[in-house]
Amino acid sequence: MNLKELSQSLGLSQTTVSRALNGYPEVREETRQRVLAAAEAANYIPNARARRLATGRAMAIGHVMPLTGKEEIVNPIFADFIAGAGEVYAREGYDLLLSMVPAQSTEAAYRQMAANASVDGVMVQAPMFEDPRVPLLHELGLPFLVHGRTASADSYSWLDVANVRGFRRATDLLLDLGHRKIALLNGQESLDFARRRRRGFEEGLAARGLTANPAWMRAEIMTEQYGYRAASEMLDSGDAPTAFLVSSIIPAIGVRRAAGERGLRTGRDISIICHDDVLSYLGNEGITAPEGPAFTATRSSIRAAGKRCAEILLDLIDNPTQPPKQELWETELTLGRSTGPAPT
Known part of the structure; x- marks a missing residue:
């Protein structure tokens, strides 16, 4: 079923159905729920290109990985975070744009993303104590979320553990x-x-x-x-x-x-x-x-953190005027077999 057929089955215009599927606020909630229910029942998947044209968005989130010649891509911590975030991106119709560049080319990669409008937002991982990516992304005007924090963490959105x-x-x-x-x-x-x-x-x-x-x-x-x-x-x-x-x-x-x-x-x-x-x-x-x-x-x-980071970032994209969102997660101390009294 295409958009025209779905619209005809509901007795609505293609514009209304498209706006309901893409979350436009001017669509009444009753209409939106009706459209979403019909789309789910018909296994309707919006055409990605049409959605980009309708929303004016790239429908992609950028992840830039600075390569140092070490173990970045095979690191299971990175992989689990990406798996969690990717689950949310896929559910909301976004692609993940992973750019792997030499460490000295990180700034150029972000500037190219902004110039090409190839992403709607950026996820920042492994922040340094003083991280130049934060002021750079502020300068470029790209919505972003940091997984972790820097020394000065008041001016941007982040999620970190305590x-x-x-x-x-x-x-x-x-x-x-x-x-x-x-x-x-x-x-x-x-x-x-x-x-x-x-x-x-x-x-x-x-x-x-x-x-x-x-x-x-x-x-x-x-x-x-x-x-x-x-x-x-x-x-x-x-x-x-x-x-x-x-x-x-x-x-x-x-x-x-x-x-x-x-x-x-x-x-x-x-x-x-x-x-x-x-x-x-x-x-x-x-x-x-x-x-x-x-x-x-x-x-x-780390997978749950990836999911939550993606949810926050997409909300920042949808509501760009809101203040920074910041979440601090407590860790759980669990007892295992590796600890015991100090030997005498």
Whole structure:
């Protein structure tokens, strides 16, 4: 069924039906619901080109990935976020425009999107502590949403998790278990989330009159090999930590591997707390036993964040005069088999 046939079946003009399907506010709600119900019953899918012409929109959302020659596209955290956001885009009739460019070409990619009117809005991921993309997108006038925050986060829309509180709670748990020799395996600290996690860790120690040991702190791209290498170096030193706080479940698996090779039992000889993004293909829930999840973790679904970020961004596109929308999600601290009292 095409638009003309759907309009004839409803006794309405093609313009009215098109405006109802595309969410124009001047269409009465009763009419809109009638049109939507008829379209669903007839399995009617609007022609994308016609919808672009009717709305004057590109019906696309831009994601720019700066390539550094490392693991960006195979990172399961990035993939799960895109899966969540893409689900919302598809439901609302938007395409996802993924532009993969050298890191030094990021600004040019955004300027081209704005000049070509190829997208209606932009999703910004992995924000840095001071991120030049925020003032650039303000200058270009492109609606955008940041997944995460920067140091100054008042002037734009964002969704973030409470990284400081989450890692403060995790540190408190290890301290309550008697651990005083705690290592932090963080993400890259040019990124805002990693700085906030370090702050939560240091605040937790300071509240008990302790300071972080620089020999037990690392900040790198969060791979399994990074966790394995860093933990191996620390465990082989003369003064090894008894607990690890890790910024992702991915390097936490590497820490567990390093501990196992040295005959150390997690939850008894050594404790590990990580952040769990509830990944589809590598989640804490997928490596459980009757006693519970493998890792004690601060949890927040990256896929759910992708969905919510997409919903907020599309709302910003539909209502461009509204003030910035900002959401801070708390993490859930879940107990697993990787933590226990500090060894004597």
